[in-house]
Each structure stands twice: as C-alpha cells, then as structure tokens.
Amino acid sequence: MRNGTVIDHIPAGKGLKALAILGKKGVGSAKVAILVNAESRKLGRKDMVKVEGRRVGEDEASLIALIAPEATICIVDEYKVAEKHTLSLPKTIKGAIRCTYTRCISNNDSEAESEFRVLSSSPMIIECTYCVTRISEFEVASQF
Amino acid sequence: MDILSSLGLGRSYLEKIFSDAKSFKADISAGKGILDGKVIALAFFEPSTRTYTSFDVAAKRLGASVIGFRSQEDTSMAKGETLSDTIRMLDGYADCIAIRHRYDGAAKLAAEVAKNPVINCGDGRNEHPTQSIVDLYTIVESFGRIDGLTYCLMGDLRYSRTTNSLLYALGQFKPKAVYLSSPDQLAARSEVIDKLGFKCKKIDYDIDSVIEEVDVLYVTRIQKERFADETEYKKAKGSYYINEDLVARMKPEGILMHPLPRIDEIDRRVDRSKKAMYFEEANNGVPVRMAILKRMFDGGR
Ligand SMILES: [Zn+2]
Numbered sequence: 001m002r003n004g005t006v007i008d009h010i011p012a013g014k015g016l017k018a019l020a021i022l023g024k025k026g027v028g029s030a031k032v033a034i035l036v037n038a039e040s041r042k043l044g045r046k047d048m049v050k051v052e053g054r055r056v057g058e059d060e061a062s063l064i065a066l067i068a069p070e071a072t073i074c075i076v077d078e079y080k081v082a083e084k085h086t087l088s089l090p091k092t093i094k095g096a097i098r099c100t101y102t103r104c105i106s107n108n109d110s111e112a113e114s115e116f117r118v119l120s121s122s123p124m125i126i127e128c129t130y131c132v133t134r135i136s137e138f139e140v141a142s143q144f
Numbered sequence: 145m146d147i148l149s150s151l152g153l154g155r156s157y158l159e160k161i162f163s164d165a166k167s168f169k170a171d172i173s174a175g176k177g178i179l180d181g182k183v184i185a186l187a188f189f190e191p192s193t194r195t196y197t198s199f200d201v202a203a204k205r206l207g208a209s210v211i212g213f214r215s216q217e218d219t220s221m222a223k224g225e226t227l228s229d230t231i232r233m234l235d236g237y238a239d240c241i242a243i244r245h246r247y248d249g250a251a252k253l254a255a256e257v258a259k260n261p262v263i264n265c266g267d268g269r270n271e272h273p274t275q276s277i278v279d280l281y282t283i284v285e286s287f288g289r290i291d292g293l294t295y296c297l298m299g300d301l302r303y304s305r306t307t308n309s310l311l312y313a314l315g316q317f318k319p320k321a322v323y324l325s326s327p328d329q330l331a332a333r334s335e336v337i338d339k340l341g342f343k344c345k346k347i348d349y350d351i352d353s354v355i356e357e358v359d360v361l362y363v364t365r366i367q368k369e370r371f372a373d374e375t376e377y378k379k380a381k382g383s384y385y386i387n388e389d390l391v392a393r394m395k396p397e398g399i400l401m402h403p404l405p406r407i408d409e410i411d412r413r414v415d416r417s418k419k420a421m422y423f424e425e426a427n428n429g430v431p432v433r434m435a436i437l438k439r440m441f442d443g444g445r
Contacts, residue, residue, distance in 0.1 A: 103268050105249035111228040112253050130249025131270055132335045 004076050005056040007049040007087075010068040012037050015047025017144040018064045018071070021096075022049065022056070030054045042070070058085060063096050065089045067141045069122045089118045093126065100139050104131035146255040146262045147436070150273040150312035151339060157439070158316060161277055162284050164435035165428070172205060175434050179208035179441060185238035186212030187230065187254075188265070189245045194404060195265050195275070198429030199242050205434055211238060231257045240440060243267075261440055269303040275403055276309035278432045282425045283360055286399050290314070294357050296323040296347075299364035299384055299409065301332040306403040307364055308336050315341045323347050323354050327380045330370060349383040355393050361386075362401045365409055387411040391419055401425055 010018050015034045022032075031052040040046035061073050065087040075083040093116045099106050106114040106128065116135075119125040127134045147153070167174055184203040188196050196214055203210045212234070227250060234241050235258040243254050248268035255262040266272040283290055295314070297307050301324055311332070314322065322344045324332055337344060347354060355361075366384055371377035391400060391414050402410060402422040414420050 101248065103247050105227070105245070105247040105253045105267075108247050109227045109250075109253060111226055111257075112249075127335060128249070130252055131268065132248070132333075134335050 001050055001052055001076050002079055004050060004052040004054055005061075006074040006076060007051075007056070007061060007064060008046070008072045008074060009040065009043060009070050010047040010049065010064070011043060011070075012045035012047055014067050014141070015049060017067050017141065018047070018049050020144045021063045021066070022051070022061065058087065059090070062087055062090050063093065065121060066093075066097070066124070067137075067144060069124060089121045089124070089126075092117055092129070097135070097140055097143050099128040099131060099133060100135050101128065101131050101133040104128060104133065106130045145440070146251075146264075147273050147440075148251050148255055148262065148264045149271050150276045150309040151315070153273065153277070153313060153316065155316040158277065158280065158313065161432065161435045161439060162281050164438060165281050165431040166285075168205075168431035168434045169428070172431070175206045175438070177207045178438050179203065179206035182206075182208040182240070182441065183238040184208045184210050184212075184437065185234040185241045186210060186214070186265075187234055187241055187243045187245075188212065188214040189227075189243070189250070190266070191215045192244055192266070194426055194429060195244065195272075198426075198433050199265065201430050202433035202437055205430070206437055208239075208437070212242075227253060228257045231262075234258075235260050240437070263436070263440075266305055268305070269308075270305050271309045271312075272305040272403075273309045273313070274433060274436055275306045276313040277436065278425060278428050279306070279310050279362070279401060279403070280313055281432050282401065282421055282428050283399070285424075285428070286421065287359065287397070290317040290319070292318065292320050293359040294321045294323075294354075295319055295360045295362065296325055296351070296354055296358045297332075297362045297364075298325040298351065300330045300366050300370060301326045301364070302330045303367075303370060304364045307332065307362070310362065311336060311340055311344075315339075318342070321345065321357075323358070325349065325351050325354075325384075327376065327383075329372070329376070330366065330380070349379070351383070351390070355390060356395070358394060359398050360401060361394065361398065363406075363409055364403065365405070365407050381409075384409055385411070386414055388413050388417070391417050394419060 033050040035048040037045045071087045074081045095113045106112045115129040116126040231254045242263040244265040248270040251264035251267045325347050399421040
C-alpha cells in the first residue's frame with residue numbers, strides 16, 4: 001500500500017467488528033481491505049484492517065480499542081510507516097455503545113445518548129455515567 | 145448547581161446545611177421570605193409521600209411557590225412525551241426542579257436539559273442525595289458527630305438508592321467502621337463500593353456478631369420480587385426482622401434508622417424505643433430540605 005492506514009494487532013476473529021466500528025465513523029466509503037488470521041508473533045493469529053488512500057485519525061479509530069485493546073494504528077506514507085501508535089480509549093465514549101441496564105434512562109428516552117466513563121483501558125473498565133453500571137469487555141464486543 | 149449525587153457533596157457544604165437545618169428546626173418561621181418570588185417545580189414521575197410532601201412544605205416555608213405533579217398518571221409523559229420535553233417546559237416556568245423518576249440517571253438527563261438547577265429526589269436504584277443529607281443530619285442530632293461512629297447498613301443494598309447515597313456522603317467523614325449486611329444477591333454493587341474512600345465490611349446475615357458495637361443501624365426494606373426463589377426470600381426476611389431483643393442489644397446511645405416506607409421489617413413494638421429514630425428522621429425532612437433550597441439560591445456549595 002502506498003498511502004493509507006493500517007490497523008494492526010486485532011485479535012483473530014475481531015477484524016469485522018473493528019471494521020464495523022470504523023464504519024460508524026464514516027470510514028466505510030474508503031477502499032478497505034481486511035486480512036484475517038494472519039500470523040503474529042505477539043498474538044498467534046491476528047486480524048488487520050487496511051484503509052487505502054486515507055489517513056484515519058486516532059480519534060476515529062480509538063473505539064476499536066473497545067474490542068482490541070492491543071491494536072495499533074500505522075499511517076503509511078509512500079510505502080513507509082510514517083507513524084505508529086497503540087490505540088487508546090478516549091476518557092468518555094458517547095453514543096457508540098448501549099448501556100446494558102434496561103432501566104437506565106439512556107435506554108428509555110429518545111433524546112438521551114449513552115455516555116460511558118473509561119476508568120481503565122487495560123483491563124477495560126467502562127461505566128455508564130447515567131446509571132453507574134459497568135459493562136464488561138464481552139458485553140461491549142457483543143454489540144458490534 | 146445541581147444536586148444529582150451525594151458523591152459531589154463536600155463536607156463544608158454538608159456542615160453548613162446541618163447548621164441551617166438546626167436553626168430552621170428550632171424556629172420554623174426563620175425561613176420566612178427567603179425564597180419570596182421563587183417557583184420550585186416538583187416533577188415526581190414516581191409516587192412518593194415523604195419526599196414530595198417535605199419538599200413541598202420546605203419550599204412554602206421559605207416563601208416559594210410550588211408547581212408540579214406526582215406520579216406519572218398526571219403528566220403528558222403518560223401520553224408519550226419524553227422526559228426531556230417535560231423538563232424543558234418546567235424549566236421555563238420554575239427556578240429549580242426537584243425530580244423523582246423510576247429510571248436511573250433521569251435526574252442527570254434532566255440537568256443536562258434544564259438551565260436551572262435540578263435536585264435528584266430519587267432515580268431508580270441509583271441515588272437519593274437529599275435523603276442522605278436528612279439521614280446524616282439525624283445522626284448529627286443524636287451524636288453531635290458523624291466521624292468515629294460504627295455503622296451497619298442492612299437489607300437490600302443492591303437496589304436501594306438511599307444506601308448508595310448514604311455511603312457516598314459518609315465518604316466525606318471518617319466512620320470508625322461500616323458493616324454491610326445483606327443476602328448475597330442484594331449485596332451493594334461494586335460500582336458503588338469502589339467509589340468509597342473507606343473500607344466496608346460485608347457480613348452477610350451475621351448481624352449478631354456486630355450488633356453490640358453498632359452506633360447506627362440503618363435498615364432498608366427487602367422486596368420479595370428481588371428474589372429468585374422463595375426459600376432465599378424467607379431466609380432474608382427472617383434475618384432482617386428487627387425486634388425489641390435485637391434493639392436491646394445495641395449500645396444504649398445507639399440509634400435505629402429507616403428511610404421509610406417500611407413494610408414489616410421492624411416490629412411495631414420497637415417504635416416505643418428511644419433508639420427508634422425513623423420518625424424523627426422523617427420529621428427532619430422539612431428543615432433539611434429548607435436548608436438545601438436556601439443554599440441553592442445563596443449560590444454555591
Ligand atoms: Zn446506564
């Protein structure tokens with residue numbers, strides 16, 4: 001790839017979920033390749049997502065850390081890796097995930113938008129700011 | 145400034161409220177005219193007796209007028225209006241909104257919509273901060289302090305907003321010990337425990353082992369629908385029955401509290417004991433809420 005972005009070190013099987021998260025941020029229209037079950041020294045097997053001709057911002061990709069806490073983002077410029085970062089979750093996550101508590105106001109008012117406070121990225125601990133419910137990594141992954 | 149959670153209430157704020165509440169309790173007419181011309185909206189989407197009435201009386205004793213409703217049937221929410229729209233309307237009419245709602249986080253959402261301050265009067269299983277201020281005031285009245293006492297919170301600690309708020313508020317003080325007594329499935333949530341600046345000790349059903357050292361025994365009701373099976377419910381019900389014998393084993397100066405309404409967790413004969421503080425606790429609702437409202441318009445915490 002000449003120019004673009006590679007999101008690497010996604011646990012095997014979660015590549016499509018990562019793509020779905022990127023899609024929510026409007027990356028869906030770019031030319032995208034997904035590689036599943038690639039060999040990895042770190043993870044054994046891993047998935048990768050490549051977005052061609054477009055620089056994906058860390059903020060756009062940060063929610064991938066919800067399902068792949070060790071994922072990295074590489075910006076490729078003229079066939080070279082120009083930048084490389086580990087993705088990290090933002091301090092608060094708005095709208096992207098649902099609260100699992102059915103009696104939370106964020107699930108019961110059409111104007112309410114979910115909001116989670118990120119208490120820790122690894123292990124991932126996120127807590128609804130409305131009802132103070134913590135939701136697990138598994139519960140998050142099942143939403144994508 | 146909104147009052148949504150007891151977590152954000154500082155010690156100096158609480159102490160100011162206690163001293164104002166004391167003056168109002170000594171002379172209820174001392175509040176006269178303080179909120180002249182103000183309008184307080186009571187938006188009670190869920191039924192309430194004590195909290196609604198005490199806010200209503202507190203606002204009127206301060207000279208404010210009160211608008212609002214009690215229980216969902218009275219409002220257009222029943223016809224499908226969103227909480228946000230109802231709050232927006234009340235916000236246009238009133239200077240402050242006190243809200244109770246069956247969903248957790250409703251008060252926070254209301255505060256995001258409203259320009260005027262919002263007071264959380266109970267949101268689902270989450271919090272009831274003004275009740276915790278009433279509770280602490282009652283403790284101060286009995287002991288002259290909150291620090292250094294031994295507390296035992298008992299009953300349904302999982303779905304009880306009053307115990308959540310009380311635990312958060314206690315975090316501003318230095319309790320000697322805090323015991324949590326509840327059946328496993330009704331144990332306080334780790335989300336709450338993790339936010340406390342002090343350690344709690346879980347004692348399950350074993351109230352007997354601590355009763356003699358407890359200064360404040362705080363009981364909440366246990367609801368049958370919270371239990372998956374009948375046996376477990378009966379076990380809980382049996383263990384959380386407060387009778388005269390148990391109360392007699394408390395320290396002579398110890399007190400028994402309950403946010404009310406109670407169902408049958410306290411033997412009515414206990415009411416005669418001077419340790420039974422729950423009716424006094426309910427009486428304190430008015431002076432404490434007067435102090436809260438006054439402070440709200442004095443500006444700041
Ligand atoms: Zn929630």
